[in-house]
Amino acid sequence: MDFDLKTLGLAGAAGEKTDALVVLVMQGGAGGKDAVSQLQSQAVKAGDLEAKPGSLLQAWRHPGVAAARVLLAGCGDGTGAQVRTAVQAAVAALRGSRVKRLAIVLPAQAGDDAVRAAVVTAADASYSYVTTKSKAEGRKLEHVTIGVANADASRQAFEQATATVKGIELAKEWANRPPNHATPTLLGEAARALAKEHGFGCEVLGPKEVAKLGMGSFMAVAQGSEEPLRFIVLKYNGAGKGDAPVVLVGKGITFDTGGISIKPSAEMDEMKFDMGGAASVLGAFRAVADLQPAINLVGLIPSCENMPDGRSVKPGDVVTSMSGQTIEILNTDAEGRLILCDALSYAERFKPKAVVDIATLTGACVVALGGVRSGMFASDDDLAQALQSAGDAALDPCWRMPLDDEYAEGLKTNFADVANVAGRAGGAVVAAKFLQRFTKAYPWGHLDVAGTAWKGGAAKGSTGRPVGLLVEFIMGQQGEPQPKPARKARRSGKQTGR
Template identity: 40%
Template sequence: MNITVEIGDFRQSETDAVLIPVLEDDFHNELILAADAALEGRIQAFLNLGDFKGKPKTTSVLYTNGAITAPRIILVGLGVYAELNAEKVRQVAGHTARQARDMGLKSITVPIPPETQDDWAQAAVEASLLSLYEFKQHKTQKDDNEDEDKTLESMTLLVGSEVEKSSLERIVERGQTIAKGTILARDLSNQPGNHLTPTQLAEKAEEVAETVRLNCTVFDKPTLEEKGFRTLLAVAQGSAEDPRFIILEYTPEGEGHDTVALVGKGITFDTGGISLKSGGGMHEMKHDMSGAAAVLGAMQVIGHLKPNVRVVGVIATTENMPGSTAIKPGDVVTSYGGKTIEILNTDAEGRLILADALGWTAQYEPQGVIDLATLTGAVITCLGHVAAGAMGTDDALMEKIKKAAEKTHERVWELPLWDDYDEGVKSKVADVQNIGDGTAGTLAGGAFLKKFAEGYPWVHLDIAGTAWGMKGSTYIPETASGYGVRLLVQLVEDW
């Protein structure tokens, strides 16, 4: 959908429908009164009936019968003003965009009151675009219930002055950029494993880097062997697909900038390896690279927005397959930083490749490192499909993440990473083992990663519950959500 900003009067707008926002506690704002006057009192008469109360995510369609240029006015409920916030605006915008599309409308116009807050306007732009997302790259035929192509092609935002237009255009551009990064992450996560191998993911990273002018370095298998990425190579050795290690770098102009590193788990398909997963739901393990997808989507946005912080995106990517050369339970491998790891469960492979990635990241001397990984099913038991589990070693970094999560509604919940949990990952034959004692599985994963996140502030986000399967949102599908892109971008920009 194309979004533009124009100066004009909604009564003369050539569009399929004009959307009029309505507060639950205010039926007499300027827009309603102007629309009511144009329709000779029909809107107030309709509102007086009480059928439409302005509650959030409710709409009502009125036909103008030629009273204005547009054939329809759609009243859009926002709820009570005192309870309105960016997330409620997102939910309303997502609901309304979907409804307009499902009605078969091609264009809509939304007059924007001058008192609209910038973050609300951005939220509406992001959610309108994200709500219309569909993954149909591999469909060659329409579904039985698809009688026609329904595509909402354009949304025009109307303002009253050049100053308002210039300001809103900047907000729209930012919202579109963030939405595109999120959609990139969704597309990558939704791709089947045979359409997104580690090599193909690296090629996509190179394409993104070229487009937004990031530095990109990709280590192939011989380079990984030379540099000592032994845990990444260990996970990869059961697969016919070679692993890749991807480094994306954004550096602002000038000197003295802080460095933030974003680290993503990129298992493009996870069978569990020799510790084979059950067949039910295994197809969803194409999503096991959602952490990598979030990092790549965020780096695309960061390349466009150019924040005043150096950002390094690090992605370790491979398949986890049960081939004849695969790692076995009981094997001991040595990580990039030199620590030895006893592998008790080959299905706890994400933390193995992150061990190398976190060890590598120390060389950038970062002021903050955030890793994102679909690490444990236990986090879904703990938090459901609502929030990511957050744990780490630095309170200040954790607070920054919480604030960014609050602004974007990509929620996190801090879990304790006390030293007590270290006992669960002690090995009898190596420095550390890759699973705990069967309790607190999410924290065992965090305790393991902590051993390799040394020398810098670090927070781990377990996104197994938020990468897909989220429900109840108008702008987030139940397939890949793109979780983490908006959160990471907000964190970097607020740094």
């Protein structure tokens, strides 16, 4: 989809040549004497339209308006969150139409958050997956004009939003693909293609190279699959050679049966989304390609399948991770942490400013936070605040969870340095405590996106989250001072829940 930004008020909107015109109506919004303003003021006065976010009023061939379709959409106080609701409702109402060109006129008072929300939501609401369909029509909406009071003032927010859309849609594409169309090998090829097109550095390591690195934990998960593992390394250099990079680590389990600890068959098809973290790293790099931030960035993607086979790792097996720590695998369905721990150890070689891993890691996080907020854990308070703020700004929110040492007690075992699971209680926190063992050399953040990376049911599909959060976080890291060495997180459960 193409976007453009235009200085466009209600008077100009009346003459805008487009298939459909969406006008966002704020509480107390004043109108002029043009046809669109009069339609808006008369509808509000008659009680046919409220400024409540999501309320709609449609008009067809309204006198004085060039667009055949006009939608007035309430957007409340005009903040990003309420603009998102309004645009979502408006674009959804147009999905069955033949509209290819759309203009969305924001209130004159709208800020950068509203511009970002309008762009990202218009793309999301009109998205269609087509790659493996034989007769796919694809997206009908082709071009969206965003009308604002001052295009020059909104340009930066607009450009970040359009870059974010490209990243989100790349993440959706790879997460939505069936598992036989998104193997570790194909994911590696996608990373190479992305790097070649946009000038990134890229290495894709196979089983021999990973074995040489001593990634015994990663290899243990992969050994039950006929598909060979891949370890993907992406590099973007936008700052000085001596500037410490930010490292993103994405869980890339392209299909998760649970291994020997096999999952129930119901909805197992959704385990193709278990590489949502990897997809979000690819998406973040796609956005960075357009934005060119003054930052050094590394992306690490350990990718494999988790399958049951005569060669599969068994409950009770002990493996040696890249860090040298031994791990007793008590549950083969807790495989994500086993591939991530070796990638987190590999990240040390970059002497990073910060490392953030993104993983569809635990069902426990879905129970705790549902599909609204991603779970966020951090060993560093400044990093936690940066992630929290980025999520809020991107309307891709997260919620900080605790890292008290007591949560790691259940990971003790008589047969290795650490077990990969404990009991059911606090499962998302226990998983984070396992990962934390491998992150002592740098500030570390962990995003558990098991509840937010995809939707099930009739709306089944990838959400592209948390690409928006990651892009906002990356842009906020430009020119920041180097952080102090990683320090222990606060033990109070101050920000842990509702």
